[in-house]
Amino acid sequence: MNYGQPTFGSDDHLALPGEGRSNRRWWIIGAAILAVLIVIGAYFAMSGGKKDGAATAAAGGGKTEQLPTVSVAIPGRQASARIISATGSLAARREMPIGVAGEGGMVTRVLVEPGQWVGAGQVLATVDRAVQTQTGASLAAQVNVARSDAAIAQSELDRAQALVNRGFISKADLERKAATRDAAVARVRVAQAQLAEQNARTGRLDIRAPAAGLVLTRSVEPGMVISSGSGTLFRMAKGGEMEMRAQLSEADLVGLPLGVSAQVVPVGGDTAFSGEVWQVSPVIDPQTRQGIARIALSYNPALKPGGFASATIRRGSTDLPQLPNSAIQSDTKGNFVYVVGDGNKVVRRAVKLGEVSDNGVAIAEGLAGTERVVLSAGAFLNAGQKIKPVLQKTQG
Structure with a gap:
């Protein structure tokens, strides 16, 4: 017998040394590649599922979106007094300048002082x-x-x-x-x-009061030589009646009726004096586009002619929307409110304010009264933002 000699046959495979180890290595490499492919396939499958879920969530976003809940109200229209604010000066309603009626001469006596009441025909000063x-x-x-x-x-x-x-x-x-x-x-x-x-x-030669009233000024002293050219020696307020000459815009003067009530507050004080409009200027200043409304006042020591004052004139009443203070917003562009528009989106609406009272703020311009107006939280909203409105009743 011959040992160690290979045997050849027509169908037999020639087994070389190390061939078994090479086959196992290729099997291992193939298994590793297969495992990587499986992992990659699983990753893409999971990514696709997440995208589908996100798309599904986006499609149903109206059901899961969280909207802010905001209180709104329909203000309607209520009767509101129309208030006109104005400033102006105080003066005698009928001021009487008094001078020399005769030929004049040297003044011997002056019998009155400013602030003194005098009767008609009373002697104010005498001339030699x-x-x-x-x-x-x-x-x-x-x-x-x-x-x-x-x-x-x-x-x-x-x-x-x-x-x-x-x-x-x-x-x-x-x-x-x-x-x-x-x-x-x-x-x-x-x-x-x-x-x-x-x-x-x-x-x-006697300087006399032409009518009863209050002496406002005195510009004559004993020893002065006076004549018809000496000018005004005394100024008086006829009957002591005063007035405020309120400066109003052309729009406020139009249709302002006589007899409407007014409250006048002199500068530096907090007391309001009641009066009424007794005359409206028929002329408008072409430079300032303003006119004068004269408010009659009874005598009071606090009303000093030449002083400055503010006035509020009640010019009838009109139906206007009323809103609470919390609904009014303001910025550099002016006053505004938020109203609920289409799709429950807030819309900025510029407004002009009227009278402020215990019932709220009257809206002179900008609202019809049928809008849904945001009552509060307006400072936290932006124009175009979508909200969940909750309608509330306003106090009538």
Whole structure:
């Protein structure tokens, strides 16, 4: 027997040394590749499932989206007083400047002070009248002379009438004596008129109040020489009545009725004085586009002519939407509210505010009253944001 010799056959495979180990290695490599392919397939399968789930969630997002719950209300329209705010100056309703009515002279006495009440015709100051007094005395003496002449002429006429019937005097002489009497009577009247004129001139030396009222200013002192060119010596408020001359825009003046009530507060004080509009200026200042509404006020020491004041004028009433303060927002663009629009999305709406009262804030412009208005949380919302509105009732 021969050992160690290979045997060959037609169908037999030639087994080389190390061939078994090589086959096992290829089996291991193949198994590793297969495992990697399985892992990759599983990864893509899982990724596809997540995408499908995300797409499904996106498709049904309306069911799972969380929207903020916001209280809204429909304000409607309520009767609201229309308030007009204005500023202006205080003045005497009827101011009376008082100066020299006569020829003037040197002031001897000043009898009143600013803030004093005086009656009609009361003497405010006196002027020296020494010359005028002597002139008046002279004219009074002339009146007496004229009266004496008239009396003599009347006596002569009476005697002539007694003699004419006896034939001692002609009718022509009688007529001459009657004319002499009439001339003497006329001279009496002339002298009386001259005396009255002088007395009137003398009386005009007194500076008198033309009507009862309150003395506002005094610009004369004893010893001053005054004349018709001296200007205003005193200023008075007739009856002590005051007024505020409120400056209003052209739009506010249109249709402003007389007699509407107003409240006036002088600057520096907190007391409101009641008055009413008694005159509306028919002229608009072309520069400022403003006019004057004059508000009549009763006398009060706190109302000082020339001072500044603010006023609120109640101009009737109108139906306006009313909202609580929490619904009003403001920024650099002005006041606004949020209303709920299509798809429950909030929409910014600019508004103009009216009167502020215990019931809330009247909306003068910007709302019809039928909108759903956000009552609160407006500061946390943005225009276009979608919300879940909850309707609430407003206080009527």
